[in-house]
Amino acid sequence: MRLTASVAVIGGGIVGSAAALYLAERGENVVVLERAGGPTQASVRNAGGVRAQCRNRTERRLALASIALWRDLSARTGVDIEYRQGGNLRVALVEPTLDALAAEAVEEAEDGLATEIWDRAALRRRAPHLSPRFAGAKYCATDGHANPILATWMVVNAAKEAGVRYLTGADVTRLDRDGDRVRGLRAIAGGDVVTVEAPTVVHAGGPWTAELAATIGVRLPLTPARNAMLVSQGAPPLLAEFVSSHELKVYLRQARAGQVHVGGVFTVDGTFDQRVTHEEITHLARAVEILPGLRRLRILRTWAGTLDLTPDHVPLLGTPAGVGGYLVAAGFSGHGFCLGPVIGRTVAELVTGEPTSVDVTDLHPDRFLAC
């Protein structure tokens, strides 16, 4: 089978689908190649955090824009993605951690992001459901969370609605490179070889991006890593905020249906294995140390996703030197769900040659080559 398109997108997760959507809205003829039957990996396996606080400057500006896009997408599709601006609470066990959070708050204010520093007493008063052991917290009222499965499918369906063709069950085996440009790609779908001719290829294959990029000589510093999560049985409302602790290395949120989702701020690097180990479950259960109300609640399920870590935990976005028409959007290091819409729009801006709404030169995939 032969297909032609103006843009071929590899990966039908949140990033690839958002890129396809915004490209199609700009009149591009887009085909998405998705290995599974739909989004099944990190896009739908995360905790659904949508936050701007506690990020580096570029990501913070991207996140602020993305939050607006999430609201816009939900409003114009009419899809309820269980988005809730319940706030994001980064708790601190010790004073030095709180001091560092306070310094971060100053930088955030410069970018127009309002956050509050709560000391121990304020935290007790504002979030009495949390353990009293914390020295304080930084709170961002405009942050929140959504249901990542509903949200990602909303973007996929919006892209289809906008005319994007999805080729599912399609395993991309090769990128076609002709001198200093890509010309398209080859895939295997349904036992058939598919050739896609496209002057632009957007590569949003998460941790699987590096292996395919290497076939055209592009080395991307991506490390796969397992990140485990668990979910409790449904419970009456326990917390509105998305709460995280880098000291205890866990984060949690309560979904609308009442289940509490817990994830770990730790990864098992260098593996595509998604089996959750006993040690990981034990670690995640430490969420009771943040929210004592979990104690008697039952853990219902666990699962893991595979992150694509970069050395600085900031994405790779841009065209590597010497491969015109090839745009990498990978290495989201666990931030891809929140940033998905804005990355999609930025990809569309880069492909069509518009000035980007947010400066992303810091994210260029070649940034590690010099050192």
Place this chain on the structure above:
Amino acid sequence: MSTAASCDVAVVGAGAAGLRAAAVAARAGASTVLVDAYEHPGGQYYRQPASTPHPPSPTQVEGRRLVEEAYAAGMRARTGTSVWDAAAGPGGRVTLWLTTGDRPSTLECGALVVATGAHERVAPFPGWTLPGVYTAGAVQALHKGHGVAVGERVLFAGSGPLPLVAAAGLLGTGARVVEVLEATRLARAGARHPWATATGLWRQGDRLREGLGSALRLRRAGTPMRTGWGIVRALGDDRVEGAVVARLDGDWRPVAGTERTVSCDAIATHYGLVPATELLRLLGAGIGHRPDLGGWVPAMGPFMATSVPGVFAAGDCTGIGGAGLSVLEGELAGLGAVAYALQRQQRPGRRRLAALRRERRFQRLYGTIFALRRGLAELATAETVVCRCEEVTRASVGAAIAAGARTASSIKAVTRCGMGPCQGRICLPAISQLTAAAGPPPEARAPLVPVPFEAVAPCG
């Protein structure tokens, strides 16, 4: 806090297979621990009375004997205990994480026998979530364990010997069995496979007696028994008041014009059993698809060894075969586990192997005669809930498939079907039926049973 223990052989599941595995292993000198979720060993078939509400049935007497033999051989039992996580270590030893009434503990063993039995397959049909609709197995369990009848006028419908036996069991309770409907036309199915029928029934006198005895008792009580009939939908607003039944064609599709209404206050359905392979899959055992054995079953080697070193499996979790086969498989697995854990060679015994062949012939016959037919998947209408934990309808599953979901895993991810407290045990086999979804079941993950945070958290 958590306590740790170790033994040579651990057996999970105290039904026919598990009891025999534990007895054989303990008698061979292995320190043996039998873990079972219920308070009384026996499993489903040999379920023992919780108190003494009525005189035990011959099956319960037989089960009592198996339990006593296992204790006499020196096995220790951990009843009321569930396995919620398990891992096969690099040294070939297996660790089980357990909860007993939410108290955590750890059991490490040199070899493991998994004898987790089977779940009843639930087929969604309009009205199946009404109070008063049960599975035949649940009806039997309530009666065997507690002497309780689920209703005063009970309709049985489905396929296989269990509805017949469960219905006959209710007769002594004062409940009336309205009708017993078997979807397969048994005489016709038997005639189509004369050789399998003849060899399968060879020396199965006890089984035939149990089946025919049940039929005879129902006949004496005046209960109509029909083959080639089935339930179409349950009737009632907030509980069962009746059912629509119909004659079924060879594919189990209702024959137009044969529908009629039956008045009843409880319905018991049964559409075969699904091997309970969660623990085996969690441990990484290789599986294959065998519809004749009930679905996905572990790949088995000599002495009932799975593909994971030190992990053996026996009984219905390796393929539906009933108590007779489970006893023999359990004994073989027990011997295999002893050989592995104590590095001491064991012999299967010629008579045991001959009996095993006989039981496997019956298993093949059973799989052939009671094979599920396509019409079963067509009973659910668009509004019928297929996953009751998450209240997912047939239409939502259809929409997910239309949107590109193909496997049970992706249907689960899109619809939440199977994400509730039953962890997919009830709905996912139905989903594979409904959709002919390709691919293996979603991967098994801990916790195998819901477990409280405080039982898992390392401290506090």
